[in-house]
Amino acid sequence: xxxxxxxxxxxxxxxxxxxxxxxxxxxxxxxxxxxxxxxxxxxxxxxxxxxxxxxxxxxxxxxxxxxxxxxxxxxxxxxxxxxxxxxxxxxxxxxxxxxxxxxxxxxxxxxxx
Amino acid sequence: xxxxxxxxxxxxxxxxxxxxxxxxxxxxxxxxxxxxxxxxxxxxxxxxxxxxxxxxxxxxxxxxxxxxxxxxxxxxxxxxxxxxxxxxxxxxxxxxxxxxxxxxxxxxxxxxxxxxxxxxxxxxxxxxxxxxxxxxxxxxxxxxxxxxxxxxxxxxxxxxxxxxxxxxxxxxxxxxxxxxxxxxxxxxxxxxxxxxxxxxxxxxxxxxxxxxxxxxxxxxxxxxxxxxxxxxxxxxxxxxxxxxxxxxxxxxxxxxxxxxxxxxxxxxxxxxxxxxxxxxxxxxxxxxxxxxxxxxxxxxxxxxxxxxxxxxxxxxxxxxxxxxxxxxxxxxxxxxxxxxxxxxxxxxxxxxxxxxxxxxxxxxxxxxxxxxxxxxxxxxxxxxxxxxxxxxxxxxxxxxxxxxxxxxxxxxxxxxxxxxxxxxxxxxxxxxxxxxxxxxxxxxxxxxxxxxxxxxxxxxxxxxxxxxxxxxxxxxxxxxxxxxxxxxxxxxxxxxxxxxxxxxxxxxxxxxxxxxxxxxxxxxxxxxxxxxxxxxxxxxxxxxxxxxxxxxxxxxxxxxxxxx
Numbered sequence: 018x019x020x021x022x023x024x025x026x027x028x029x030x031x032x033x034x035x036x037x038x039x040x041x042x043x044x045x046x047x048x049x050x051x052x053x054x055x056x057x058x059x060x061x062x063x064x065x066x067x068x069x070x071x072x073x074x075x076x077x078x079x080x081x082x083x084x085x086x087x088x089x090x091x092x093x094x095x096x097x098x099x100x101x102x103x104x105x106x107x108x109x110x111x112x113x114x115x116x117x118x119x120x121x122x123x124x125x126x127x128x129x130x
Numbered sequence: 131x132x133x134x135x136x137x138x139x140x141x142x143x144x145x146x147x148x149x150x151x152x153x154x155x156x157x158x159x160x161x162x163x164x165x166x167x168x169x170x171x172x173x174x175x176x177x178x179x180x181x182x183x184x185x186x187x188x189x190x191x192x193x194x195x196x197x198x199x200x201x202x203x204x205x206x207x208x209x210x211x212x213x214x215x216x217x218x219x220x221x222x223x224x225x226x227x228x229x230x231x232x233x234x235x236x237x238x239x240x241x242x243x244x245x246x247x248x249x250x251x252x253x254x255x256x257x258x259x260x261x262x263x264x265x266x267x268x269x270x271x272x273x274x275x276x277x278x279x280x281x282x283x284x285x286x287x288x289x290x291x292x293x294x295x296x297x298x299x300x301x302x303x304x305x306x307x308x309x310x311x312x313x314x315x316x317x318x319x320x321x322x323x324x325x326x327x328x329x330x331x332x333x334x335x336x337x338x339x340x341x342x343x344x345x346x347x348x349x350x351x352x353x354x355x356x357x358x359x360x361x362x363x364x365x366x367x368x369x370x371x372x373x374x375x376x377x378x379x380x381x382x383x384x385x386x387x388x389x390x391x392x393x394x395x396x397x398x399x400x401x402x403x404x405x406x407x408x409x410x411x412x413x414x415x416x417x418x419x420x421x422x423x424x425x426x427x428x429x430x431x432x433x434x435x436x437x438x439x440x441x442x443x444x445x446x447x448x449x450x451x452x453x454x455x456x457x458x459x460x461x462x463x464x465x466x467x468x469x470x471x472x473x474x475x476x477x478x479x480x481x482x483x484x485x486x487x488x489x490x491x492x493x494x495x496x497x498x499x500x501x502x503x504x505x506x507x508x509x510x511x512x513x514x515x516x517x518x519x520x521x522x523x524x525x526x527x528x529x530x531x532x533x534x535x536x537x538x539x540x541x542x543x544x545x546x547x548x549x550x551x552x553x554x555x556x557x558x559x560x561x562x563x564x565x566x567x568x569x570x571x572x573x574x575x576x577x578x579x580x581x582x583x584x585x586x587x588x589x590x591x592x593x594x595x596x597x598x599x600x601x602x603x604x605x606x607x608x609x610x611x612x613x614x615x616x617x618x619x620x621x622x623x624x625x626x627x628x629x630x631x632x633x634x635x636x637x638x639x640x641x642x643x644x645x646x647x648x649x650x651x652x653x654x655x656x657x658x659x660x661x662x663x664x665x666x667x668x669x670x671x672x673x674x675x676x677x678x679x680x681x682x683x684x685x686x687x688x689x690x691x692x693x694x
Binding site for chain 2: 026029044047073078080
């Protein structure tokens with residue numbers, strides 16, 4: 018089974034943040050949603066630099082939460098923008114959207130546990 | 131410690147803030163680059179954690195601004211990055227970062243980095259403190275140093291000088307002191323090296339110079355003493371390049387000794403002629419007392435003469451092409467100048483224009499200008515100023531004699547000694563200039579004319595001038611018999627006292643040569659002056675009685691003085 022979230026890393030965060038862990042999850046999810054919107058918008062406007070920046074931010078934030086697959090997907094998106102390979106972008110964004118949905122549910126359930 | 135976190139991704143900011151708080155540090159937050167700079171100014175954090183890509187202001191720009199604000203304080207800047215490629219990470223450091231921290235964050239690494247930078251800051255603060263302490267000490271020491279090294283008559287209106295040091299202390303020294311007879315002695319020295327070690331040698335140099343000149347010693351004696359002193363105290367390899375000049379306003383001559391400095395010049399503001407002062411000796415502090423050479427060059431003095439001396443810092447200033455300013459360009463300043471009064475400033479301006487703009491000065495710059503014009507009247511003003519407090523005790527009624535034989539005459543100048551003896555009569559101190567002049571004149575007459583049979587007429591031309599001194603040297607060395615005797619008598623009176631000086635030489639006198647009995651008539655007087663030089667007329671104006679004793683090898687001078 019594919020590991021979408023590094024549970025060990027998340028456990029450590031929970032220990033560090035204590036009561037604020039719930040806030041972290043909701044902050045991350047709200048920010049991730051915003052970045053995804055920026056990515057979509059950039060794609061529509063063919064503003065690939067905006068796509069790259071948003072993907073870069075989402076990559077860092079996701080890595081910090083242990084969302085390793087999402088981070089990897091964002092890295093590919095960032096990289097493709099950077100080297101000007103635009104034909105796969107739409108497809109990548111679709112996968113990122115699915116992955117974010119998936120980990121959102123997982124994170125919410127961990128946060129509520 | 132206080133850490134500033136500038137990060138625009140809220141979840142990353144939250145995680146990092148909590149990690150660092152748990153390590154026991156205070157955290158200041160900023161959500162973009164602009165706020166980061168504002169927060170830095172307001173809170174002055176010890177360490178700054180900066181996201182590279184931030185809205186409003188890029189992380190590298192923030193880093194530059196923070197560096198500028200921090201000034202000399204060390205504020206470590208750590209870039210937060212999710213960049214993975216090595217070149218991107220290296221770019222963070224090139225942009226002014228001290229380190230980087232990759233996402234995902236790792237507590238252990240964060241802790242270690244904060245520790246390392248905190249240690250670095252502590253060391254930096256320690257060094258800053260020590261440096262400040264050192265600078266304070268140097269400034270305090272410099273105050274004392276300047277009092278010793280730069281006092282004297284450097285502030286006379288006929289002297290201009292500039293010492294532009296590379297550091298607080300420097301190895302260049304400029305000295306000027308007044309001889310008791312009003313003559314001026316100047317010295318420009320350049321010790322090897324820079325800073326404190328180079329400056330230290332200037333202290334004994336200045337002490338000896340000022341002490342001996344004010345007691346009336348000749349330039350030769352002063353330089354010999356300085357040389358021995360420096361030789362004995364300076365480490366091997368440290369010495370002092372110097373040019374020294376005795377400006378004799380009464381006998382209208384300039385005596386120069388030069389050792390190791392670049393050529394100086396005597397510039398005549400009327401004729402525009404330039405006489406060069408070449409170095410002909412090794413610097414001071416190298417040779418032992420026995421090996422030390424004193425072979426001065428004499429110049430006839432003109433009122434329009436101006437002496438310029440400089441250290442090699444001026445000549446060796448380099449431009450962008452690594453060319454040196456050099457002596458030729460320096461001479462051109464003189465030939466191209468339209469106003470002799472501004473040459474000093476023009477030299478400095480030319481050197482400044484020549485140097486690479488904005489570059490650090492490579493060596494100490496030192497320059498001195500001494501004008502002959504006005505100097506004699508200044509000397510007299512100075513003489514009037516010498517009125518020390520008088521105590522009514524000391525030598526009063528006394529008779530003293532001092533006879534010097536050939537060996538003494540060859541190496542010893544008795545004038546300072548006799549001046550010093552006369553000084554023991556307390557009330558005579560204000561008359562030091564006059565008495566020293568009289569003594570020096572009588573002594574040189576006895577030696578140069580009485581014993582060495584030199585002819586003053588020689589001194590009427592420039593070549594003769596040099597020849598005169600060459601002959602003096604030659605004949606003195608060859609002298610195998612003779613003496614000069616000083617008889618000094620002092621009688622106190624109601625209002626002061628009467629000093630009687632008799633100087634007698636073993637020569638044949640002038641009667642034999644001139645067949646004159648008494649210097650009564652005008653013609654006789656003229657021949658006397660030819661024989662004895664211009665000085666005799668001067669002495670007559672300074673004292674109450676001047677009498678030659680037949681056959682002319684002995685002179686009596688009476689000097690009546692009053693308590694001032």
